[in-house]
Amino acid sequence: MTARPIILDVDTGVDDALAIAYAVRSPEIEVLGLTTNFGNITVEEAARNSLIVLEKLGRADVPVYQGSAQPLSRTKDEYPRHIHGEHGLGGAPLSKPSASKEEKNAVDFIIEQVRRLKKELTLVFVGPLTNLAHAVQKDPEIADLVGRVVIMGGAARHRGNVSAYAEANIHSDPEAADVVFRSGLPITMVGLDVTMKTLLPMSQMPVWREKDASLGGFFADMTEFYIRFYESAYPGIGGCGLHDPLAIGAVVKPELLETEPMHLVVELAGEELARTREVPGEKPNIDVCVKVDADGFLKHFLGRVI
Ligand code: BDR
Numbered sequence: 001m002t003a004r005p006i007i008l009d010v011d012t013g014v015d016d017a018l019a020i021a022y023a024v025r026s027p028e029i030e031v032l033g034l035t036t037n038f039g040n041i042t043v044e045e046a047a048r049n050s051l052i053v054l055e056k057l058g059r060a061d062v063p064v065y066q067g068s069a070q071p072l073s074r075t076k077d078e079y080p081r082h083i084h085g086e087h088g089l090g091g092a093p094l095s096k097p098s099a100s101k102e103e104k105n106a107v108d109f110i111i112e113q114v115r116r117l118k119k120e121l122t123l124v125f126v127g128p129l130t131n132l133a134h135a136v137q138k139d140p141e142i143a144d145l146v147g148r149v150v151i152m153g154g155a156a157r158h159r160g161n162v163s164a165y166a167e168a169n170i171h172s173d174p175e176a177a178d179v180v181f182r183s184g185l186p187i188t189m190v191g192l193d194v195t196m197k198t199l200l201p202m203s204q205m206p207v208w209r210e211k212d213a214s215l216g217g218f219f220a221d222m223t224e225f226y227i228r229f230y231e232s233a234y235p236g237i238g239g240c241g242l243h244d245p246l247a248i249g250a251v252v253k254p255e256l257l258e259t260e261p262m263h264l265v266v267e268l269a270g271e272e273l274a275r276t277r278e279v280p281g282e283k284p285n286i287d288v289c290v291k292v293d294a295d296g297f298l299k300h301f302l303g304r305v306i
């Protein structure tokens with residue numbers, strides 16, 4: 001089996017960290033690099049957290065490219081620290097990473113690798129779509145060159161998690177999502193329709209601690225914080241949404257998901273701001289994940305991540 005090259009774009013955050021672990025531990029893919037975006041935390045914090053997580057995983061060889069600090073046309077100065085913790089990795093202790101981020105900008109790295117690998121390359125975005133929007137604006141031809149783009153974001157038929165309509169990654173930069181949705185890129189959307197069904201329960205935390213005191217302990221400290229947020233926001237839910245890991249699942253185990261082609265547009269104003277709205281009858285622009293084998297995914301994810 002030859003591993004499929006991917007670039008993983010993150011705003012490292014708790015579930016981003018779990019997605020990084022799942023990605024670097026999946027033999028079906030080779031992570032060429034992590035690119036970082038603002039979102040759950042600032043872009044500098046996202047790069048730092050990515051370096052910390054890679055080091056914990058023994059994969060400090062994976063390069064980290066810093067990208068966008070701000071949305072395309074808005075100002076972002078607040079971050080959801082009550083969800084992902086003060087520094088973005090929940091209750092895990094913060095350390096200084098030994099490796100450094102790369103000099104090259106994330107947007108240039110994405111363009112360079114799409115031009116080099118073309119259809120072979122898969123891009124996975126699990127934060128706001130700012131880096132990708134900049135990349136297609138700078139080099140529109142990459143939309144036809146790249147193999148596939150998998151995004152965690154949006155909600156086609158499910159309610160939002162920031163408002164009744166909006167999902168957090170799209171809401172953090174709706175104009176970027178609009179550019180991406182109109183670009184002609186071959187997109188698979190892993191949105192709240194499926195990620196709110198793949199829940200990681202608190203009962204897994206002692207299992208991780210027992211299995212590997214160092215990495216398991218780090219991931220449990222990190223994730224317990226996130227699960228506590230879910231339990232307070234959605235009483236009785238029984239775990240946190242494995243949003244970003246499911247985007248990796250869509251690449252390494254696509255048979256766990258069912259997709260439907262849809263035409264989606266992004267609302268850019270009003271009370272439905274950042275809604276990813278289906279327009280029936282228009283030519284489909286996105287393969288939207290509508291069903292997931294949640295038990296099968298959880299088993300696969302847990303079998304790899306620690
Ligand atoms: C998405 O928002 C972020 O908080 C998570 O990391 C995930 O990418 C879920 O809506």
Ligand code: CA
Pocket residue numbers: 010011012013015016039040126127244
């Ligand atoms: Ca994320």
